Amino acid sequence: SASDPATATAKKIVIKQVTVIGGGLMGSGIVQVAAATGHTVVLVDQTEEILKKSRKGIEDSLKRVAKKMFADKPEASSQFIEKTLKNITVSTDPASVVHSADLVVEAIVENLDVKNELFNRLDKFAPEHTIFASNTSSLPITQIANSTSRQDRFGGLHFFNPVPMMKLVEVIKTPMTSQKTFDSLMDFSKALGKTPVVCQDTPGFVVNRLLVPYMLEAVRLYEKGHASKEDIDVAMKLGAGYPMGPFELLDYVGLDTSKFIIDGWHKGDPDNPLFAPSPLLDKLVEEKKLGRKTGEGFYKYH
Numbered sequence: 564s565a566s567d568p569a570t571a572t573a574k575k576i577v578i579k580q581v582t583v584i585g586g587g588l589m590g591s592g593i594v595q596v597a598a599a600t601g602h603t604v605v606l607v608d609q610t611e612e613i614l615k616k617s618r619k620g621i622e623d624s625l626k627r628v629a630k631k632m633f634a635d636k637p638e639a640s641s642q643f644i645e646k647t648l649k650n651i652t653v654s655t656d657p658a659s660v661v662h663s664a665d666l667v668v669e670a671i672v673e674n675l676d677v678k679n680e681l682f683n684r685l686d687k688f689a690p691e692h693t694i695f696a697s698n699t700s701s702l703p704i705t706q707i708a709n710s711t712s713r714q715d716r717f718g719g720l721h722f723f724n725p726v727p728m729m730k731l732v733e734v735i736k737t738p739m740t741s742q743k744t745f746d747s748l749m750d751f752s753k754a755l756g757k758t759p760v761v762c763q764d765t766p767g768f769v770v771n772r773l774l775v776p777y778m779l780e781a782v783r784l785y786e787k788g789h790a791s792k793e794d795i796d797v798a799m800k801l802g803a804g805y806p807m808g809p810f811e812l813l814d815y816v817g818l819d820t821s822k823f824i825i826d827g828w829h830k831g832d833p834d835n836p837l838f839a840p841s842p843l844l845d846k847l848v849e850e851k852k853l854g855r856k857t858g859e860g861f862y863k864y865h
């Protein structure tokens with residue numbers, strides 16, 4: 564029967580062919596790791612020009628990875644790069660490539676309407692068995708899944724930046740995600756060499772739910788004049804063992820991204836003080852001081 568665990572396991576989809584939509588920071592990393600672990604990957608983005616840039620980024624990153632993996636074996640190194648790149652093809656039309664996908668991972672712009680439009684369209688073109696997953700950091704997976712007729716074959720696969728380095732994947736199970744889908748996503752994450760953790764579909768899942776309020780509390784501490792930002796960063800690195808202090812991390816993540824996340828959660832839960840907006844963060848974003856990517860955030864970069 565369907566509830567028999569042996570049958571459930573037997574029916575679990577083994578993910579071999581993957582379509583990744585969005586070849587930006589996260590999508591490129593997901594493509595690289597999936598291809599390097601022997602999956603066949605189609606990378607989709609909006610223009611040939613973007614795809615060319617993504618491919619170049621993946622190649623450069625692979626070279627760095629290979630250098631570490633095959634320190635004094637240049638032959639093995641170039642073989643690994645060549646083999647990985649062979650697993651990657653690109654396209655600007657997702658509807659024309661999903662027919663062969665076991666899994667579609669979406670890593671496009673963080674906008675619910677745009678994600679819904681994409682998945683609603685792909686739902687009509689993808690085979691019955693294909694699992695859909697979103698890499699969203701701040702939107703409810705359930706609300707994205709609801710744009711399709713395959714809510715049971717829909718989950719969250721939340722990776723961390725930089726994807727080739729960071730070992731964690733949060734696998735998000737909505738109330739509609741089937742056990743079979745969930746098991747496939749867990750197995751896929753392990754096949755990528757990552758460690759998956761199970762998350763419910765709640766704001767921020769686990770990592771960001773703890774990290775974002777912590778970073779905002781650091782800003783509030785600084786705003787109140789209780790400590791300098793430099794001292795807060797040193798304190799958290801040396802006292803709590805964090806690799807970056809909260810202000811370094813905010814600059815790394817992007818102040819606009821952090822503001823976007825907290826504003827979204829605040830809207831959904833206005834009475835939660837952990838999700839309260841920060842006047843200083845808002846001011847810096849208004850001044851276009853967005854962190855490392857603009858050369859200035861809490862700190863200046865040259």
Ligand code: NAI
Binds near residue numbers: 584613700
């Ligand atoms: P990005 O801006 O670097 O890349 C997004 C890419 O998607 C761009 O190349 C863009 O051309 C493409 N795109 C946009 N709309 C598209 C469409 N309709 N069809 C095809 N391609 C489209 O963004 P990033 O940082 O890679 O984020 C992507 C997703 O990953 C977001 O949902 C974000 O919340 C999530 N995420 C981001 C993390 C981060 O540290 N930046 C961490 C974990 C998740």
